[in-house]
Amino acid sequence: MSVPGSRQPSPLPSMSLRGAVDLSALKARATATPPAHAPSASAANSAASSSAQAQTSREQPGADSGQTIQIDEANFPQLVQLSAQVPVVVLLWAQYSPESQRMRDELAAEVAGYGGRLAYATADIEAFPQLAQALAIQAVPTAVAFLKGQPIPLFQGAAAPDQSRQLFEELLRVAEANGVTGTVDGEPASAPAEPPLPPRLQEAYEALEVGNYAAAEAALTKELAEHPADHEAKAMLAQVHLMSRVESLGQDEAERVRAAAASSPDDVEAQLAVADLDLVGGHVEDAFARLVGFIAKNFGPEREQARVRLLELFEVIGTTDPRVSSARQQLARALF
Template identity: 55%
Template sequence: MSSPASRPVPPAAANLVNLRGAVDLSSLKRPSQPAPQAPGGVPGGPGTQAGQETPGGQGSPELSVTVTEGNFQQLVELSAQVPVVFALWASYSPESAAMVETLERLVAGYGGRLVLGTADIDAFPQLAQAFQVQAVPTAVAVLKGQPVPLFQGGADEQQVRSLFDELLKVAAANGVTGSLGAGEPKDAAPAPLPPLHQAAFDAIEAGDYAAAADAYRQALNEMPSDHEAKAGLAQVELMARLQPLSAQDSEAVRSQAADEPDNLQAQLAVADLDVAGGHVEDALNRLVAFIGRNFGPERETARVRLLELFDVVGAGDERVAKARQALARVLF
């Protein structure tokens, strides 16, 4: 697998822009005494306490821990070094055991570049509230103290692996390239980026999305088949559109879009917000529906934006494949 730093900023990078401050993890104060430990019964994770080996030797003491009120803040702080994946489960959810087992097995294979925390939401309900969990099981990553939604419900191993690869690309784009040293040297250097891609990453870290977009455009001018530059361009353009929006602005544009379904700019803005917030299917369906109702220049503008969001989400994503089929139906 190529180094995560050798690829463009993935779709989840937009989440770091849009979710900054949206979930207040600092409100979960560490108590003077740890909360009761999570009960066992879910294979491979929720029954494993911090500092213990996981059943069957799949995990490691450092890479998979049970989340409690006592260690939660430490895990958030650790996310400045490596991404921390939180698996929120419940004993009443039949999918929880399989999800945790899959996450634990895969995290163990990333050589210390990821850490898994498993949390029983019945034992730690504040965590479910902080992450705004609507269903279990749910997986949410934390990167530099900021949440990045991964998935809810079941996910097969290949899907999870792809999400982890994308998460590590987000981490690299945000300067988080650490390792706990399990199976990989801590000082392993990522493969160098092409100069224009490196310029784009540097601009992203500086918050200069216009400069990042210029770098990706130049890369595409030099090599039109550079798919990573194309995806990177779509992603930083999304980030640039979202950057000036306050929470109040976001609510206002959502209200306008609900009241004016044929207002192009409002629909485009809400689609951006939904992609950045992890509601990808809602965003794509919104634009497909707009295209189906409208004709002329506005329809073409919406179509072009939809194709850009396809690049943001990723061509291999099942939601993109479904939206492409829906788009073909309304166009032809």
């Protein structure tokens, strides 16, 4: 899936959002073994379709303004339908949590700054507990997005404005790649033009477009030799390495590697290969846990090899991602 205007390499479909987020995997995760009477995301899609037929005279919530949508069981199907037109950011909050009430108001202002390219909704989990159950929400505040009816986890707990803005920008890029380019007033969105990439990053991006990983790596290595603190180049190079490794594994080889990793937990090469596969498949925590577990139980050059690879995978996901922060803490405990 190509992401027009994205500064991240696009050949990996499962890396739509930074953090290897795969929309189909996320939908499965959100709907897996839902509690009794809790509406799953797929059920919500079906409800949206039938509700739309039964209530054609009813407006979609928030479709004609940038005002906050208050979600309840009655209008949730319309919100899911709206997410086919514009990404919908949803903040789950509760009266008993002052922090979640603060985040509810702060996000309203942030989303309003996108000029209708995002819709904003809130859900009181005490008034609409089925939604929290269906999405497996463990605490408030929690922010998720809906895109084409599919849930996308954003963050749990308080988020700094720069963190939420970064997530919203990534969400908009994924939306554009999936053909969702409307606004809350129904007009096509006009995204601001991104500044041009530095020459070597542009060279690397063009090389990736034709699958030339060697050329992309060479350009990024030169960029980092001159600008070692270039975080964008570091992240891009880490993705190049990951994409190159995974592409070399066919389906049969991937199954063999997984079997080898299961039967030989001390085989560093097998563990590294399965961690790559997990990350590309959207199982970020599993990939991190596998390598942290290996580091905790092994010593010598293999331990250092796994540590270096884990740090590279952190770059792929993004150093501000909460899953990376958690894995860093686990890595520190494993090492010391």
